[in-house]
Amino acid sequence: MQKIKTIDLVKRYKNLTAVDKLNLEIYHGELFSLLGVNGAGKTTTIKMLTCITKPSDGDAFVDGHSIVNEPEKVKQLIGVSPQETAVAPNLSVRENLELICGIHSFSKERTKAQIKELSKQFTLESVLNRKAGKLSGGYKRRVSIAMALISEPEILFLDEPTLGLDVIARHELWDEIRSLKGKTTIILTTHYMEEAEALSDRIGIMKDGKLLATGTVEELKENTGTTDFESAFLSVVKEGTK
Amino acid sequence: MRMLTFAKRNLKEILRDPINLIFGLGFPLILLLLLSAIQANIPVNLFEIDTLTPGITVFGLSFITLFSATLVAKDRESALLQRLYTTPLTGFDFILGYMLPLLPVAVGQTVVCYLFAIPLGLTVSINIFYAIIGIVPMVIFNIALGLLCGSILGVKQVGSICGALLTNLSAWLSGVWFDLKLVEGFLEELAGVLPFVHAVETEKALFSGNYELAFGHILPILLYSVFITVASVFFFLRQMKKQ
Numbered sequence: 030m031q032k033i034k035t036i037d038l039v040k041r042y043k044n045l046t047a048v049d050k051l052n053l054e055i056y057h058g059e060l061f062s063l064l065g066v067n068g069a070g071k072t073t074t075i076k077m078l079t080c081i082t083k084p085s086d087g088d089a090f091v092d093g094h095s096i097v098n099e100p101e102k103v104k105q106l107i108g109v110s111p112q113e114t115a116v117a118p119n120l121s122v123r124e125n126l127e128l129i130c131g132i133h134s135f136s137k138e139r140t141k142a143q144i145k146e147l148s149k150q151f152t153l154e155s156v157l158n159r160k161a162g163k164l165s166g167g168y169k170r171r172v173s174i175a176m177a178l179i180s181e182p183e184i185l186f187l188d189e190p191t192l193g194l195d196v197i198a199r200h201e202l203w204d205e206i207r208s209l210k211g212k213t214t215i216i217l218t219t220h221y222m223e224e225a226e227a228l229s230d231r232i233g234i235m236k237d238g239k240l241l242a243t244g245t246v247e248e249l250k251e252n253t254g255t256t257d258f259e260s261a262f263l264s265v266v267k268e269g270t271k
Numbered sequence: 272m273r274m275l276t277f278a279k280r281n282l283k284e285i286l287r288d289p290i291n292l293i294f295g296l297g298f299p300l301i302l303l304l305l306l307s308a309i310q311a312n313i314p315v316n317l318f319e320i321d322t323l324t325p326g327i328t329v330f331g332l333s334f335i336t337l338f339s340a341t342l343v344a345k346d347r348e349s350a351l352l353q354r355l356y357t358t359p360l361t362g363f364d365f366i367l368g369y370m371l372p373l374l375p376v377a378v379g380q381t382v383v384c385y386l387f388a389i390p391l392g393l394t395v396s397i398n399i400f401y402a403i404i405g406i407v408p409m410v411i412f413n414i415a416l417g418l419l420c421g422s423i424l425g426v427k428q429v430g431s432i433c434g435a436l437l438t439n440l441s442a443w444l445s446g447v448w449f450d451l452k453l454v455e456g457f458l459e460e461l462a463g464v465l466p467f468v469h470a471v472e473t474e475k476a477l478f479s480g481n482y483e484l485a486f487g488h489i490l491p492i493l494l495y496s497v498f499i500t501v502a503s504v505f506f507f508l509r510q511m512k513k514q
Contacts, residue, residue, distance in 0.1 A: 079357045083512075101359065109357040113350035117280055119287040124280070131276030132358045176354070186357075 030057040032184055032214045033078065037087035040073050040238075047073040049238040050087065055231075060206070060215040062225040064262065065235035071218035072112060074235075075188050078216070079109045092183060108182030112189045112218075114169040115176075118162025122153055122172050125161050126179050133180040147175045151205055167198030171205065178209070185209065187217040191224060203227055226258045234265045241265050273360055277368035284342055285376060291338050295380055299331035300387050307391045317450065324388040325402060325474030326447030328381045329467065332406070332413040333433075333441040335377045339417020340429040343369060347510070348426055362508050369421075369507075370414050377410040378403065402477040405485060409470040412496040419503035422510045445471045466495040 033055040040048040048070040055061045063071040076082040078089055080100035088095050094102040116125050123144060130140040148154050151171045156164060161172055170190060177185055190206065191199040206228055209215060219225050225232050226246050233243045242249060242265045246258050253264040285291055303324065310318040317323070346352045355365075385399050393399075420433050442448060444458070445467035451459045462468045469488040476485035 081353060081356050104357055104359050107357060109354055111350040111353045115350040115354035117284060117351060118349070119284045120280060124283065128276060128280050129358070132273050132355070132360055134272055180358075
């Protein structure tokens with residue numbers, strides 16, 4: 030079942046075309062990674078799909094709802110963890126989670142149950158009463174993802190979720206993300222090839238605002254005649270440059 | 272409900288920042304104490320507690336602008352707003368959510384200033400209550416100005432513009448520290464155009480029971496409040512769209 034479909038999606042900033050006629054389909058329950066170097070248009074794509082910014086042209090449908098004409102309906106379906114850690118620093122972890130529950134008009138009972146479940150899932154129990162601004166980078170990222178998930182979104186957007194994290198924190202977060210697969214449709218942006226390879230069901234490779242290739246890791250390797258994913262990525266990107 | 276949840280978060284962010292408490296509450300009280308001590312040794316009409324306190328309450332509001340602007344600018348820079356823009360919160364929820372929690376904080380600051388001045392010799396009468404009510408339009412002006420600055424400036428710029436420029440404007444062009452007639456000419460005329468001196472005169476007039484005089488001074492403040500509120504809503508929504 031199709032969860033996201035973009036049709037000739039374009040975003041222009043003055044003379045720069047950040048996303049150029051993007052046509053993409055993402056299916057229910059899959060983890061789809063947008064992979065590309067800095068400036069490829071990954072974050073701009075996420076910003077359009079999450080209704081933060083309006084497309085200059087084209088449209089996208091999130092669970093059948095247009096991001097141009099029905100942004101309020103789209104916002105009810107999604108959870109977003111932005112690239113930078115987006116937590117309220119002077120609020121405790123619990124209060125940060127309560128904030129999102131309140132914004133989604135959850136009852137007290139539902140809020141309590143959600144916080145209990147997510148703090149267990151993301152091992153946040155020990156830091157629930159600590160100020161979010163005082164936590165380590167890894168914990169802040171976990172809180173950020175838990176905040177994105179607490180509204181039980183059908184679609185979760187993770188923009189560079191492990192950026193700036195050390196190896197251990199990164200692998201721990203990968204485990205958390207893997208545990209979500211199948212239940213929630215996840216769109217993840219990354220410029221780490223090993224991250225895309227380790228987590229994704231399918232990968233879309235972007236460069237200069239264009240989607241150059243999509244497929245599973247095996248499909249991308251096969252189509253480029255390479256034996257490892259890094260070579261496949263380089264081959265796609267170099268071919269796209271020609 | 273959504274807006275109140277957001278407003279509650281903003282109130283917590285403001286009250287949990289020790290710098291806010293030190294500047295917002297501590298500084299005006301220290302000034303009251305210090306200037307009263309000077310007045311005790313070198314009597315100056317301007318620093319008599321009944322004249323000084325209404326002026327200090329208005330000066331203290333410039334810190335409310337700083338809090339409001341810093342909170343909005345920090346949220347914009349930290350990507351928290353970006354996250355919240357993807358939730359069902361509307362532009363109206365954001366604007367009210369930022370403005371509402373500062374209203375009790377600012378009025379509370381005024382109440383504390385008047386209460387603190389009582390042991391220093393402030394005349395106690397019902398007029399204190401009227402002066403507290405009368406400061407509300409200036410409170411709205413200061414909060415809206417903060418929202419406006421936070422929508423167009425970064426955290427560092429907010430510190431310079433609201434922290435330094437505005438507090439100085441509010442201090443020097445309000446007639447709290449010296450009689451503006453002493454700087455007759457351009458500065459006196461400029462002070463008359465800006466709302467600060469009118470706010471101080473409104474407070475003084477209400478405190479002394481001269482309601483007619485207060486009415487004359489409150490009108491320009493109301494006009495400024497409406498204008499700055501409309502401008503702040505416009506610029507906040509504009510930066511929201513720009514995201």
